[in-house]
Amino acid sequence: MLRNSRSEILVALVLIAPFCAVYGLVFVYPTIKMLLLSVTDAPLIGPGEFVGLDNYTRLPGERRFNTALWNTTYFVILSVVPGTIVALLIALGVNRLSGRLQALVLALFFLPYILPVSVVYRLWDWTLNFQFGVAMHVLDWFSIPRIPVFKTTTWFMPAVAFVTIWWTAGFSILLFLAGLRAIPVEIYEAAALDNAGRWNTFRKITWPLLWPVTALVLTIQLILQLKIFDQVYLFSFGGRPNDTMVLVQYVYTRAFVSNQGGRAAAIAVTLFFIVIIVSVLQFQLLRLAGNSGKGDDK
Amino acid sequence: MTAANAGRWNLIGLSITLLTVFLAVLWAFPLYWGIVSSLKPENEVVRPYIELWPDTFTFEHYIFALTETEIGRWYINSIATAAGITILTVSTSMLCGYALSQLQFPGRKALYLLILASFMVPTQTLIINHFVLIANMGMLNSWAGIILPQLIHPVVIIVYKQFFDSVPKDFREAAVMDNASEFRILFKIYMPMNWGVTTALSIVVFIWSWNAFLWPFLAVTRTNMMTITVGITQVNDTFGISYASQLSAAVLAGLPVALAYLLFQRRVTQAITLSAGIKG
Amino acid sequence: MRNILKIGAGALAALGLTVSVAQSAETVLWWDFLGGGDGVRMKQLISDFNAAHDGEITIDATTLEWGVPFYTKVQTSAAVGEAPDVMTYHASRIPLAVSQGILQEITTDDWSAMGMGQGDFAEATWDAVTIDSKQYAVPLDTHPIVLYYNKDVLSAAGLLNDDGTPKGMDSREGFTATLQALKDSGSIKFPLGSVTGDGNFMFRTIYSLMGQQDGELMTDGEFLTGDNGDKLENALGVLAEWTNAGLQSTYTDYPATVALFTSGEAAMMINGVWEVPTMTDQHAAGNLFEWGAVELPVIFDHPSTYADSHSFAIPANAGKEMTAEKRAAVLEVMSWVDKNSLFWATAGHIPAYAPVTNSAEYKAMEPNATYSPLTANMIFDPKSVFAGVAGPMFDVMSTYFVPTLNGEMDPADAVADIKDELNDM
Secondary structure, X not given: OOOXXXXXXXXXXXXXXXXXXXXXXXXXXXXXXXXXXXXXXXXXXXXXXXXXXXXXXXXXXXXXXXXXXXXXXXXXXXXXXXXXXXXXXXXXXXXXXXXXXXXXXXXXXXXXXXXXHHHHHHHHHHHOOOOOOHHHHHHHHOOOOOOOHHHOHHHHHXXXXXXXXXXXXXXXXXXXXXXXXOOOHHHHHHHHHOOOOHHHHHHHHHHHHHXXXXXXXXXXXXXXXXXXXXXXXXXXXXXXXXXXXXXXXXXXXXXXXXXXXXXXXXXXXXXXXXXXXXXXXXXXXXXXXXXXXXXXXX | OOHHHHHHHHHHHHHHHHHHHHHHHHHHHHHHHHXXXXXXOHHHHOOOOOXXXXXXXXXXXXXXXXXXXXXXXXXXXXXHHHHHHHHHHHHHHHHHHHHHHHOOOOOHHHHHHHHHHHOOOOHHHHHHHHHHHHHHOOOOOOHHHHHHXXXXXXXXXXXXXXXXXXXXXXXXXHHHHOOOOHHHHHHHHHHHHOHHHHHHHHHHHHHHHHHOOHHHHHHOOOHHHOOHHHHHHHOOOOOOOOHHHHHHHHHHHHHHHHHHHHHOHHHHHHHHHHHOOOOO | OHHHHHHHHHHHHHOOOOOOOOOOOOEEEEEEOOOHHHHHHHHHHHHHHHHHOOOOXXXXXXXXXXXXXXXXXXHHHHHOOOOOOEEXXXXXXXXXXXXXXXEOOEOHHHHHHHOOOHHHOOHHHHHHOEEOOEEOOEEOEEEEEEEEEEHHHHHHOOOEOOOOOEOOOOOHHHHHHHHHHHHHHOOOOEEEEOOOOOHXXXXXXXXXXXXXXXXXXXXXXXXXXXXXXXXXXXXXXHHHHHHHOOOEOOOOOHHHHHHHXXXXXXXXXXXXXXXXXXXXXXXXXXXOOOEEEEOOOOOOOOOOEEEEOEEEEOEOOOOOOOOHHHHHHHHHHHHHHHHOOOOHHHHOOEEOOHHHHOOHHHHOOOOHHHHHHHHHHEEOOOOOOOOOOOOHHHHHHHHHHHHHHOOOOOHHXXXXXXXXXXXXX
């Protein structure tokens, strides 16, 4: 290349400068500060004394931490795989439709995704209201006892996971639809000639060819749901906050309600590493699953 | 394939179609129910049976929400901060994505790896230090304070980089031959070519920012600086019955985005798939 | 680093990204947590104040969500110098606030500037805002809980005394019998509407029932010592018994409780006096039956009712000194509202400022007059940093109250767990 490489470097630096400035300020710097804060007994604002790893070592003995850890795990279990399956099924259904009907049906499934979480909260808090919720009237029709969904620990997480799936499925549905459309029609035509049944066509063609999209959806969902806060915080209002706590909420509670910046940072750092480890593990797992899936095909 | 067999298949196919349509209607029912409830007087909302259509139609809750709360301010705050986040994120990411894709400079690999790594890092864990940072800068209760910590969207850079990568090298080489400056190449050749990507990414970032809850919730303590997503949960009538008025505020908060989506359905759909790195 | 950040902030401000507030003569930033009928009446008082102080003082008021959200915002904003100039505060929350250093003392000079003093308040109320013989707030009212009842339903079931009060108010057996009779009458869904879905709220009822046995939550810094645990268990027990017998609404959240009562589905309701305006307004609009409000029934040894006090406090804004003019304006706001709190009494509350409650107008007010004798039996929260609305104690208790009151958990187990967790704090 003829161009002077020094001027190219200069141009590059100018181009990346704004981004690096922002990233340094709101990402790298806070991350480092968080690590430093987590080994002090500082309040939210202001300095603190160095306390070593005390903030970490006390975590396993804290009831609320254990509850939060379990609830977060439970929520991930309840939302990631089931959410992906629901989205896939809906996408398969929508994919069969065409024209205006498809656009309409897709719009109905997708609409919740663009709503703010507080709107989603109001809608479902109302729909599932124990005394006046329309869902409870439906239970009455079938003589099923009403369920105080957001007031019992048994139902809280499943209900929030359900609402979350309702809210975010639209995103995954779109990804699956894009994946389904990318599968060449000729393959299905060939399968039809072979007289392959619906199930076999799905198992031998659709599922393996869709696997990259499925893996992508699973990854996005997992990273997203580990960071759950908004819905749980809103739905736990006036309920049993200590029983329905999740990790980000615990960080929030320690830092902003109890004014314990150092202890909150230790929880944040723990979550930080949990997310990274789980993401890496899942990435490896999905790669393995993808490979073995292809192996089956042969 | 026999005729009877084909008929059976069609029947199954038809029932799947019907099921899909039925589920779609059921799926959207809470939206309908929320809107209908918000149009009833409070004492009809709590009737012990289902009324799919209001007995008495009333806009009183909407009038209340529009006149007695600062919802107008919240709209402005939401629009301003979401637009700010979108413009800043997309522009800085585009410049950086271009550099990563087309230019050689020291630290390029490291920067790219850092961006990839930040995919996994949960920004929610940084709330404490974001709060301290923004407080020290004196920017709580300001648009800038709401915007700054929300500028971390690594996916935007990655999508840009992929698209710049996919532009044939000939364009660039021809321009370089003409002695066009790097900035000229970016703004006159690459940007117009990726206009669709820019629109799509802007739409997605805007939706994300409009819906953000946790950070705007922490960064604002004055009601007149709240975004609409936060405002409708933080300011309300705690006492008495207020289901319908709360729902009307929620409908007002959700309506603009819902309408925007229905108007630009195709674009939003493309934008979403694109943001996940799928070229739809 | 801080300086660099400041420069950055300055640059952004110069770009017009931050918003500044316009200044009038003296603007007092005001925060409250008052919604519903309370909120409407306080807004009226504020606009009256602004009209009376035209050109001198303007109140710029903000209403935030009651409870944890409000106190979280206060705490964090005081720490970063973003707190208001004056705010409403629950007296029960003052010990915690003082220990965190977020409140400014109301000095002797302040009191004399306001033209008020200890003699203008009931002893218990004054005591509630006093820590180590210093005052940290100006009491506005006391707000106990009361028993609301549907006169039409009770009278049809023959459960009203001649003076229009419900029967069976003097004993556990008597009151349970009244509830049972209401259930048997079949005219309503629930004899008693209780906020059983919200443990924070039920604390008020439960603490009242503990008070009826002279039970105490805290003695010498320890929770539920001696037979106090048994007394809590008794209190939970009677409420759980009503639930199990189908006499009380289950998993009911706050607005639902009010809705059950006003729609006639629940014949009685235990709730704060602040719901009085809801009833008055609906009754005036012709949407409500005949109703009344009385002191809580005596379930145990003697009458006792939980109460808290709304007061005004001045936050200690970190790194910001209040000007003398501003402070004078804030003092004027607090004393003016207190002295004009007769109107506040229409929100159901009992004004704290004695000259108001001693006035003939106040004494003629209904239904306040019916329940005002209970002021003699009021008990406040223990003075502890753990106590208070949305305080740590509230959180622990509410976690166990909800399952216990809805028949999921045995009262004895709940008390044991509460004890462990409280003493663990």
